[in-house]
Each structure stands twice: as structure tokens, then as C-alpha cells.
Amino acid sequence: MKWLTVAIMVAATTAGEVLQAYGMRRHGEIRDFRPGALGRAAAVLARNRFVIASFVSMAVSFFSLMKLLSITELSFAVPVSAVTYVLETILAKYVLKERVNRLRWAGAALVICGVALVSR
Amino acid sequence: MSSEAARLRVKTWTCVPVVVLANAFGDYFLKRGMPASLQSPVEYIGALFRPWVALGVLLLIVWQLSRMALLSWADLSYVVPVTAVGYVCVALIGRVFLNERITAARWLGVVLIVAGVMLVGAGTDPQTTEASRAAESLQ
Numbered sequence: 001m002k003w004l005t006v007a008i009m010v011a012a013t014t015a016g017e018v019l020q021a022y023g024m025r026r027h028g029e030i031r032d033f034r035p036g037a038l039g040r041a042a043a044v045l046a047r048n049r050f051v052i053a054s055f056v057s058m059a060v061s062f063f064s065l066m067k068l069l070s071i072t073e074l075s076f077a078v079p080v081s082a083v084t085y086v087l088e089t090i091l092a093k094y095v096l097k098e099r100v101n102r103l104r105w106a107g108a109a110l111v112i113c114g115v116a117l118v119s120r
Numbered sequence: 121m122s123s124e125a126a127r128l129r130v131k132t133w134t135c136v137p138v139v140v141l142a143n144a145f146g147d148y149f150l151k152r153g154m155p156a157s158l159q160s161p162v163e164y165i166g167a168l169f170r171p172w173v174a175l176g177v178l179l180l181i182v183w184q185l186s187r188m189a190l191l192s193w194a195d196l197s198y199v200v201p202v203t204a205v206g207y208v209c210v211a212l213i214g215r216v217f218l219n220e221r222i223t224a225a226r227w228l229g230v231v232l233i234v235a236g237v238m239l240v241g242a243g244t245d246p247q248t249t250e251a252s253r254a255a256e257s258l259q
Binding site: 025028056060092099107110111118120 | 186187190191192196198199201204211229236237238249
């Protein structure tokens with residue numbers, strides 16, 4: 001049950017963040033930060049199906065984190081969620097076609113080790 | 121192209137602190153306002169109306185919206201490691217406001233995260249995809 005919850009949480013978080021990144025990229029760069037323009041951007045984004053799917057995934061991820069916290073300790077739940085960093089970096093390279101160079105891999109690896117240590 | 125890269129870099133480094141601080145303080149206020157135990161769904165809803173919890177939720181909404189704005193121009197493989205500096209902020213907030221101890225292992229973790237963030241943040245451009253650059257040159 002513990003590892004099933006971890007698997008659901010990791011899959012939902014990864015899917016949610018990749019979908020959010022893809023949806024926002026399709027929308028394009030937000031340049032105007034005045035309230036009216038932000039409101040119009042929000043209205044457009046509310047109809048972006050990738051953004052909608054990302055909200056659904058993140059809701060699943062949030063409730064599986066709640067479930068995980070009720071059956072394990074915080075010091076297990078938080079480091080284990082750092083696995084999503086690996087998956088997201090891989091998907092960023094192959095699905096989002098970002099240029100993930102050696103510096104980015106090295107940085108992501110350091111961050112993963114650091115998160116595991118900080119959340120002990 | 122280089123002035124375009126510089127513009128995105130300034131914009132990115134204005135947005136990243138908003139994303140990171142909204143997340144860290146959102147979590148902190150949520151923890152500060154949350155009652156020790158929640159039994160029924162009604163209690164969960166009721167907890168949302170506690171002032172600290174409401175402030176925490178508001179900050180977490182700011183966090184998600186500012187993160188979406190950041191992702192509208194920055195790579196996911198850039199945003200994910202760079203915003204991990206939030207773990208450092210949470211550890212420091214815990215020490216300053218909640219009197220939590222930071223062990224040697226945690227300090228080492230903080231150093232590793234900061235090193236990783238500097239590698240990605242200072243060593244790579246926020247945006248690398250050709251598609252988004254091509255779309256911008258059309259505008």
C-alpha cells in the first residue's frame with residue numbers, strides 16, 4: 001500500500017508538472033503583468049486542456065501525499081518525492097525537447113541528494 | 121539574441137524569488153494555523169477559515185500562479201532545480217520561527233541544493249527550446 005501510494009503520487013506529480021510546463025509553453029510568454037491582462041490570460045488558460053489536465057493531476061498528487069503522510073513519516077514522504085526531479089528532467093529532455101546539458105544534469109543530481117539530506 | 125537572453129534572465133530572477141518565498145511561507149503559515157488533529161471533512165473545511173491557514177492557502181495560490189507564469193517562458197528542467205532552493209528556505213524558516221534544530225546532515229543538504237541551484241541557474245539559460253524562440257520572433 002505504501003509503495004502503491006508512492007507510485008501514484010510520483011506519477012501524478014510528474015504528469016502534472018510536465019503538463020503544466022507544456023500548457024504554459026503553448027500559451028506563450030506572459031509579458032503583461034497588469035491585473036487586467038493577467039485576468040485575460042487566466043481566462044484563456046482556464047480553457048487550455050493541458051493546464052486543466054495538470055490541475056487534475058496535481059489534485060491527485062495532493063491527495064496521495066495526504067494519504068502517504070497518514071501512513072508514513074514526513075521524513076520518508078518528502079525525500080521520496082525527489083524522485084520526481086529525475087523523471088521530470090528526463091521528460092523535459094525527451095517530451096518537451098529542452099536542451100538538458102551536463103550542467104543541468106549535474107545540478108539536478110546535486111539537488112536530489114540535497115533534498116534527500118535536508119528532509120531526513 | 122544576447123539582449124533577449126539577458127531580458128529573460130532578469131525576468132526569471134525577478135519571478136523565482138516570488139515562486140520560492142510564496143511556497144515556503146505558504147507552507148509555514150499552513151503549519152502554524154493547522155489544528156493538531158482533523159477528524160471529519162467538516163473540520164477540514166472549517167480549518168480553511170482560520171486566519172493563518174487562509175493566509176497560507178492564499179500564498180500557495182500565489183505560488184502556483186507565479187510558477188505558471190515562470191513556466192510560460194522558462195524550461196521545466198530549469199525551473200525544477202532552481203525552485204528547489206525552497207527546501208533551504210523551509211529549513212531556515214523552521215530554525216528561525218519554529219526553533220527547529222538543523223543537523224549537520226541538513227546543513228550538508230542545504231549546501232548541495234545551493235550548489236545545484238547555482239550550477240543550473242548561473243550556468244544555463246532559462247530557455248533553450250527552439251519552438252518557443254521561433255514563436256517569439258513571429259510576434
